[in-house]
Amino acid sequence: MLRFLLTLGVVAGTIAANASAQAVEQIRQRPAFELALGGFITDNDATIRFDSAALGRGTQLDFAEDLGFDPSKTVTRVDAIARLGTSGRHRLDGSYFRLSRASTTTLEETIQFGDQVFTYSADVDSQFRLAITKLNYTYVFSRGPSHEIGASVGVFVADVDLGLTAATLNLSEREAVTLPLPTFGLRGQAEISDRLTLKASTDLFFIETDDSDGSLVDLRLSAEYALTDNVALGTGYYFVTTDLEYTGSRDTLSLGYDYSGLVVFLNFRM
Structure with missing residues (x-):
């Protein structure tokens, strides 16, 4: 016995x-490295207010209703994952996309944007650019043959640029600001089969200081199907909502920006 x-x-x-x-x-x-390139079909809902030290609180502007921007646009998006070392515990995640839009509209009310007042019925040209860069370090605390889950810390950088011009009034005003926002979140993936992988992530941010006040929620869910050992076809859904207020040396910028939509991409695995 x-x-x-x-x-x-x-x-x-x-x-x-x-x-x-x-x-x-x-x-x-x-894969030690993954690079996903795709088309991001965004649906945007944004408001902005640009206060002035001289004129006081600016007008709250809706991008679609007040400035005539199309709320939907398709842009290129890049996402990457780099796994560090041999332990399987450490990885870097990054992403980037840039949204540029322009419009011409006739104002239906008098508005104040920064130090300028644009009067009712003026024809206004608007240019808007938003570039989002994300970089995260993730520690994988749970891993197995078919899954990994990790906690992440990182930075979400919003590069915002908005300009209004009324040529007939000889008026122009522009505000550009770069906001680096610290984030924390979770990342995970599950291999459903040899070819099918599901991925999910969330990033959160809350801050209140003397010159910054706001919040951020960034969610992502995607599925990838391996066409070969090195290339996968994927589709996913992204949702981001931000509410930020930043006070500079002479003015205050308030931005509420939500975007969401589908992305279709190819993921190159190395």
Whole structure:
């Protein structure tokens, strides 16, 4: 009986060791680097207010209703993952996209934007640019042959540029600001099969200081189907809502910006 128990223990230990080795081996087979390039079909809802030290509180402007911007546009989006070392515990996540829009509209009311007042019925040309750059470090605290889940910290950089021009009134005003926002969140993925992978992430940000006040929620869910060992076709849904107020040396910029939509992409795995 003792010999049987010892033999059973050795067999069980060998099976467990082999299973553990296989799990680690599968984890290590995850790509060291991934680069996803795709088209992001955005649906935007934005408001902006630009206060002036001389004129006081500016007019709250809706991008679609007041400035005539099209709320939908397709842009290029880039996402990347880099796994560091051999432990499978450390990774860097990054993404970038840029949204540029222009419009011409006839004002239906008098508005104040910064130090300028644009009167009712004036024809106003508007230019808007938003560039979003994200970089996160993720520590994977749970991993297995078919999943990994990690906690992340990082930075969300919003580069905002808005200009209004009324040529007939000889008026022009522009505000450009770069807001680096610290974030924390979760990231995870699950391999449903050899070819199908689901990924999800969330980033959050809340701050209240003397010159900044706001919040950010960034959610992503995607699915990828491997066409080859190195290329996968993916689709996903992104949702971001921001509410920010930044006070500079002479003025205050208030921005409420929500965007969401589908993205279709190719993920190149190396």
